Amino acid sequence: MEVRLGYVAMSVHVANASPSKTMTAAQFDKIGDKEAGLHKLERIAEENIHNCIRLLYHNRAYNIKFFRLSSRLIPLVGHEYTHGWNYMDELAPHFQKLGEVAREDGVRIDFHPDHFVLLNSPRKQVFDTSHKVLEHHIRMLTAMSLSPKHRCVMHVGGAYSDKEKALKRFVANWDKVSPEVRQAIMLENDDKVYTARDTLMLCETLGIPMVLDIHHHRCNPGQDADISSLLPRILATWSRSSLPPKMHISSPRSDKNKRAHADYIRPEELFPFLKEMARMTERLDIMVEAKQKDDAVLRLMDWVKREGEVHGIQAVNGGAFTV
């Protein structure tokens, strides 16, 4: 099985390379002139995109082939202050360059829209805003000349004091989601409400690839203390995707704060799964969700190099290896 490790949005190694510099609404308001404000936002976005390119060059050095882009590349997008802003007029060439670098290196790029993007909300306005945010993500992917298919991972949403009803509402709302947005989505189990089993059922019903988050599953296992029996079905949700199945891993921050992400990944979070997965899939992309970002990936890579052989791992090449 070919495994590729990835990390989230920013680096602790590359200095001054934030991909999510922003401007507050108050600051925008203070400028007074909308055109001038939008121009400034475009300059910030340009810098964010440029920093993503720098991060991809950094990834190239370590053969890291999987990367989640920040969902905050363009500040205040969707805010009422920026209504009617054709940000792509200015930013398209920069996105194009970012996409070129990603393609050159064969890097899998994806997004994780923020947790207030909710397709199962009973409030129409929340649904509409969420849909707009997802359309915005597709616009960015298209500007990078990357296929938007299965590039946005998100959660099922809120429980709204009736989980069964809220699950049904997700299915009902799915009809109102545009075909482009539907294709872009992957669903992930969360750490409080929707278990891996809940999410899987939804994914099977609607034909959505499922991203298994191991850490969330440990926080919120439901009836499936052992995830093994669900793994073949989870992998099967990827059968019609051109992308390899994807997982998230992280370790709990502490006993008191189990849900929060630790700085690093404990290798034992990973290895029992790898052998099991290797029997079921040819490829697997693993997103490392750790506070120390790329450094957590580098540390895991060192571990794989040092001790991996015992666990059946061969042919290590930076952030990619074979099990």
Add this chain to the structure above:
DNA sequence: ACAGGTCAAGTCGTA
């Protein structure tokens, strides 16, 4: 220069 507070979003638990 640094610390602590604020922002942005929607949901959810507690008064």
Add this chain to the structure above:
DNA sequence: TACGACTTGACCTGT
């Protein structure tokens, strides 16, 4: 019904 906590990185304000 109203408000604070939650989450995250960055910005903002006061020292």
